[in-house]
Amino acid sequence: MKKILQHIDHTMPSLVSDLQTLIRQPSVSAKNEGIEQCARLVANMLKKSGIKSEILRLRGVAPLVYGEIKSKKNPNKAILFYNHYDVQPAEPFDLWDDPPFSGVVKGNKIFGRGSTDDKGELITRIKAVEAFLQQTGDVPCNVKFVIEGEEEIGSAHIEQYLKKYQKKFACDGVIWEFGYVDAKNRPIIGLGMKGLLYVELTAKESIRDAHSSLAVIIKNPAWRLVDALKTLRDSSGKILIKDWYKEVTPFSKSDLELLSKEPFDESGFKSEYRISEFVNNKKGIGVKKALAGDPTCNIAGMISGYTLQGAKTVLPSSAMVKIDFRLVPKMDPKKQMARLRSHLKKHGFSDIQIKMYHGEAASRTDPVSPFVENVKAAAKSSFGSYIVNVSNAGTGPMHSFASVLKAPCISIGSTYMFARIHSPNEFARIDLLKKTTKCMCHILDKF
Amino acid sequence: MKKILQHIDHTMPSLVSDLQTLIRQPSVSAKNEGIEQCARLVANMLKKSGIKSEILRLRGVAPLVYGEIKSKKNPNKAILFYNHYDVQPAEPFDLWDDPPFSGVVKGNKIFGRGSTDDKGELITRIKAVEAFLQQTGDVPCNVKFVIEGEEEIGSAHIEQYLKKYQKKFACDGVIWEFGYVDAKNRPIIGLGMKGLLYVELTAKESIRDAHSSLAVIIKNPAWRLVDALKTLRDSSGKILIKDWYKEVTPFSKSDLELLSKEPFDESGFKSEYRISEFVNNKKGIGVKKALAGDPTCNIAGMISGYTLQGAKTVLPSSAMVKIDFRLVPKMDPKKQMARLRSHLKKHGFSDIQIKMYHGEAASRTDPVSPFVENVKAAAKSSFGSYIVNVSNAGTGPMHSFASVLKAPCISIGSTYMFARIHSPNEFARIDLLKKTTKCMCHILDKF
Incomplete structure (x- = not known):
């Protein structure tokens, strides 16, 4: 050797x-x-x-x-x-x-x-x-x-x-x-x-962008998307889709033991990303449990209307968001996808188009x-x-x-x-x- | 002649x-x-x-x-x-x-x-x-x-x-x-x-985009913006900022008379924009009153993260939205701006940066x-x-x-x-x- x-x-x-x-x-x-x-x-x-x-x-x-x-x-x-x-x-x-x-x-x-x-x-x-x-x-x-x-x-x-x-x-x-x-x-x-479910949601309204003064009568798809997004997740990050966490099992005793031994440099991490606190002010084992075992609903991208410099008074004709959901063991991407779809339908957002990029089990x-x-x-x-x-x-x-x-x-x-x-x-x-x-x-x- | x-x-x-x-x-x-x-x-x-x-x-x-x-x-x-x-x-x-x-x-x-x-x-x-x-x-x-x-x-x-x-x-x-x-x-x-108040709101979190698996511990500014936006307006379009409509006066009798005489080709308009119904399913005088006298809160543009084709698993470092508020007589753009600012503060969003592009009275x-x-x-x-x-x-x-x-x-x-x-x-x-x-x-x- x-x-x-x-x-x-x-x-x-x-x-x-x-x-x-x-x-x-x-x-x-x-x-x-x-x-x-x-x-x-x-x-x-x-x-x-x-x-x-x-x-x-x-x-x-x-x-x-x-x-x-x-x-x-x-x-x-x-x-x-x-x-x-x-x-x-x-x-x-x-x-x-x-x-x-x-x-x-x-x-x-x-x-x-x-x-x-x-x-x-x-x-x-x-x-x-x-x-x-x-x-x-x-x-x-x-x-x-x-x-x-x-x-x-x-x-x-x-x-x-x-x-x-x-x-x-x-x-x-x-x-x-x-x-x-x-x-x-x-x-x-x-x-x-972890597993992953990656989707793209699109809201569309009129056939073309319009003058924003028409927002009193033409619906705004960016607002439509914001309204839909807000039903998916609360501000703590908890996913509000029915049965989303149904199959999730808690950590075993030996998992928790490994996690407790695992070092994590909280202040080093924070200074690297220049953030002052973690999501929900997590600390210690909470941070490690989140990294190993929390499902997420993350906005990876969103776009609508005029996004360059200056002010354009426009009513966009469409709005799009890309979301990645991280999954943990026993969550089936296909089942979760069906839950997302029925959630949007149940909340009156069946007009929103859903494109599934991929699903992967943990x-x-x-x-x-x-x-x-x-x-x-x-x-x-x-x-x-x-x-x-x-x-x-x-x-x-x-x-x-x-x-x-x-x-x-x-x-x-x-x-x-x-x-x-x-x-x-x-x-x-x-x-x-x-x-x-x-x-x-x-x-x-x-x- | x-x-x-x-x-x-x-x-x-x-x-x-x-x-x-x-x-x-x-x-x-x-x-x-x-x-x-x-x-x-x-x-x-x-x-x-x-x-x-x-x-x-x-x-x-x-x-x-x-x-x-x-x-x-x-x-x-x-x-x-x-x-x-x-x-x-x-x-x-x-x-x-x-x-x-x-x-x-x-x-x-x-x-x-x-x-x-x-x-x-x-x-x-x-x-x-x-x-x-x-x-x-x-x-x-x-x-x-x-x-x-x-x-x-x-x-x-x-x-x-x-x-x-x-x-x-x-x-x-x-x-x-x-x-x-x-x-x-x-x-x-x-x-x-009408008058106009045009603003840009920006939420920032970490110093750079991160791998989206970190969404369990790094806050997502796109979600932050969605949470803030949702406090501004309900899904009917009503603006939820305190005292937003305080100075708004109803139409006078002669205004209403002029409005009732004013023609508006609803089906022509709908087919031009290929929309099936107006906001809140407005009809007749309701459409004309909205055009002449409804204040709005319109998303003119928003962007965050990865918005090109395909799937990128990224946690964005910032998110931006451009909003134009149409104002009606007696609404003072400066006063409305102060109301927006204090609304965001009151709802715990004082981290969101506000840029005012301009204000104009009706x-x-x-x-x-x-x-x-x-x-x-x-x-x-x-x-x-x-x-x-x-x-x-x-x-x-x-x-x-x-x-x-x-x-x-x-x-x-x-x-x-x-x-x-x-x-x-x-x-x-x-x-x-x-x-x-x-x-x-x-x-x-x-x-």
Whole structure:
């Protein structure tokens, strides 16, 4: 292992430059920008590292890059690295200090959309395998790469890919596409993820915008939407849709124990986002319980009428809002969608159009699993310490992997908690990329 | 008069081409685009028509174009034409069939931003004076032109101009910058206008957009704004701000009489905007009372977070809404502004930033005035019939003119009710431009 770890130390410049190459290829799935090109780039990068790669396809869907390398000495066990090559849109552009797809390095940081999420994470997995191949000519176990192109728009087809290639993807453990690292440089071993229901609501009235003096007789769809929104949620954040929380179960005793051990730097977090208090003035265990277990109804975007500078007296003809609902275990996205639909109908808003972007169930991995022990040991070796997290606040298709591949899924990686993922000036920390690459080596070694 | 009216008939091509010249010079006051250039263009156009013109200035403010021509035979009476050379923003561009500043003629219509509002109206006043000058070498009374450049952003400095040039602008009657023409080609003689309070509210929370999974602990400013908005107005449109309606007086008996005589083509209006019913299912006199006398709280625009295509899971850092409140006589914009401010404070929304764009009081002219009789007769001569309207639903600085110049103000003009002013594909009807030019000649002749 010493030789492997030294190899990582010596080849960091190549890791950084390969990551820059990935960042410089935009791959915004929300706009279908550069997806095909980025898939090819990633497949070639796997090959360059000695990993057999191919591009798998489903009709009319972003391609999936698959990589595989068989172990000579341990051909009966396989680990699967799940990652994604697509990124979030970079808007608003004017808030970036450097162009979002430039991959500028400043000191210990590489800036760019995807620098952490998820191109930075992906490169650590590739480089770990490359280190074993270059130093030993073998890998400690079979390794599979599943790198999809639709994660940022909800992984709508990953389950279809998983089912179609169930045999090819068969494995004994999944390393998730990211893992957070906290302000004290401790990796967070994540055992679960929340689910998501993402919808767009649109209210329409007249066929075109009108002079706002006509607001006395033509209904205003922006007000219509505000009226509808106000029925969904109270000002504390509680969702008012009937039976929304019906299947939600409280934390188990062991969950609560893990949560109580979990550190969370409240003042560091607040100062990073320059906020004075948390929602409902939550503190301590309340904050941690919310992150791991609270469903949300979040306005991700809304627009109507004239929004540029100055005053335009206009009565808009339509208004639109995008909402993401985070779900917790046992909440079924389809059932929740039906509840939303019947709520709007019941409250007299059946004129409001609903578009469902995607739904994803939540997932949690059993903390009592040898794979969890393996990852804990690897994290301890490379980072010095670690934290175990009951569930991440975010969403990923963990439920699909766990149910189709029947393998435990664990999230561990290089995602610095304040790396501004999904926001302007996203960056990756080079020191964490190095530690994470070493951590992946330990995981493979001990598998 | 016959010669004058024939002159109008013969010179319509020059009216159309001069209007195209005006449309082709963008002059969007909301963005300070082309304002100075358009002022110079208008001043030169007045000169070309034989009217002495000059550009008046206040520091840091859009210039005002002033025109004047003295009458030899009747130098003791003056009529003042109030118009504006600025236009509304043309957004959304993609809904225009032709470029908004192209002035394309198709049959009886000239298309373009400002084709009616207010460049079309302005050209009728100029051409009426030009006809007298070219045919008789004189005008029937002194004529003054006050053409401002900030009407579409609330005429914030017209009162200052009026006060500074009170003597220069002295007159015995004001013809307003526009006048509606209904679906049956009847001009509407308008005796009043509503006031306006235009504000922008902004809610801010964290310093930057965040991953929406953090919505469990970081407050969402879009929700904050929705919560605040919902306290301003109930779903029927009633404004919930304390004392908002305190000074509002009911219609007088003679107002109601005028309103009952006023025709309003409900089904024509509905089919034009493709709406199935009016606000609160208003009908008959209810619709007309609302247009002349209901205050409003209209969302003119709102934006937060990600509003492009696809799904972005983001927690916005800010949310903004633009609101225009229409006011009726005796409502003081400053007092209403203070009420809005204290309402938000009282309801716990003092964190919401308020920007006031402008305030304008409502105005009504006494129907018993010789000037009203003059305009009625002119309208009868040129259009064949007319309608008298208690108050327009829209806003203009009529209150400033009436109070500073102490002259009756009447609105009459060529603005076809469905001319899409403030909307994409705004147009002017050439037949109405001709009739209005002739109507202006009659008004001057009988003054």
